[in-house]
Amino acid sequence: MNYLLKIKYDGANFAGWQIQPSQRTVQGTITKAIETLLKERVNLIGSGRTDAGVHAWGQVANFRFKEKLNLEKFIYSLNSILPDEIAISNVSAVAEEFHARYDARSRSYVYLFSLSKNPFYNKFSYRVEFLSNYDLNKLNEISRFLLGKKDFSSFARNKTEVKNKVCDLQKIHWRKQGDLIIALVEADRFLHGMVKSLLGTILKAYNESSPASYLTEVLKAKDRQAAAQALPSRGLCLFKVKY
Numbered sequence: 001m002n003y004l005l006k007i008k009y010d011g012a013n014f015a016g017w018q019i020q021p022s023q024r025t026v027q028g029t030i031t032k033a034i035e036t037l038l039k040e041r042v043n044l045i046g047s048g049r050t051d052a053g054v055h056a057w058g059q060v061a062n063f064r065f066k067e068k069l070n071l072e073k074f075i076y077s078l079n080s081i082l083p084d085e086i087a088i089s090n091v092s093a094v095a096e097e098f099h100a101r102y103d104a105r106s107r108s109y110v111y112l113f114s115l116s117k118n119p120f121y122n123k124f125s126y127r128v129e130f131l132s133n134y135d136l137n138k139l140n141e142i143s144r145f146l147l148g149k150k151d152f153s154s155f156a157r158n159k160t161e162v163k164n165k166v167c168d169l170q171k172i173h174w175r176k177q178g179d180l181i182i183a184l185v186e187a188d189r190f191l192h193g194m195v196k197s198l199l200g201t202i203l204k205a206y207n208e209s210s211p212a213s214y215l216t217e218v219l220k221a222k223d224r225q226a227a228a229q230a231l232p233s234r235g236l237c238l239f240k241v242k243y
Helices: 026-038 071-081 129-133 136-144 194-206 211-221
Strands: 002-009 055-064 086-094 106-114 148-151 166-177 180-187 236-242
Touching: 002 026, 026 055, 026 071, 026 086, 071 086, 106 194, 136 166, 136 194, 136 211, 166 194, 180 194, 194 211
Parallel strands: 055 236
Antiparallel strands: 002 055, 002 086, 106 180, 106 236, 148 166, 166 180
16 A cells, blocks of 8 residues: 655754654654554655755655555544654555655745744744845746756755756746745756755845846856855745645
């Protein structure tokens, strides 16, 4: 049997999604909880990694188990032993060949910017008061220049493990909601650290005399040093995975 999990987590106190030796990770914590319940080793496959400090509203993972589970009892028991920072919002049986990572068509992230001091936003947003003066139409116009299938080497961490750095960036959209600016980014795949450096670079491009020329040079360089500083992890959340 193959089971799909939909997962929400506060990533502030985790060293990211992926299991790492001697580190507290989301994947490791959930895997350990499942193995405690099932009394058997499992391989939990996530739709993709999130970096240290990054949150998730719609992470997806799957694992296989030899027996049919009582799903209502399983999700209740699993949530009971997981820490408060992690919640399993749904468990379902899926086709045997389903793979959370390889079957994903796209992933989308949201980044939250708070425009004023607010204790309820501190943990999950980046406070940038100057953004209240930015023209969101201009930000959206600049962002469109990056859309499409491109080599995003300049936005990946230097130590990223993958050789292929071409991604199909399908959407970047900025909007205001109350005291928040929300940036939504969607692509078929993302490189390590890509969303945070991408958005940081768009904000830098806003103040350039020719944003398009600046972004052209950044892309052409294929060098992380060419792009702007990455934004803090706390404002970033894996929003949705499409299959």
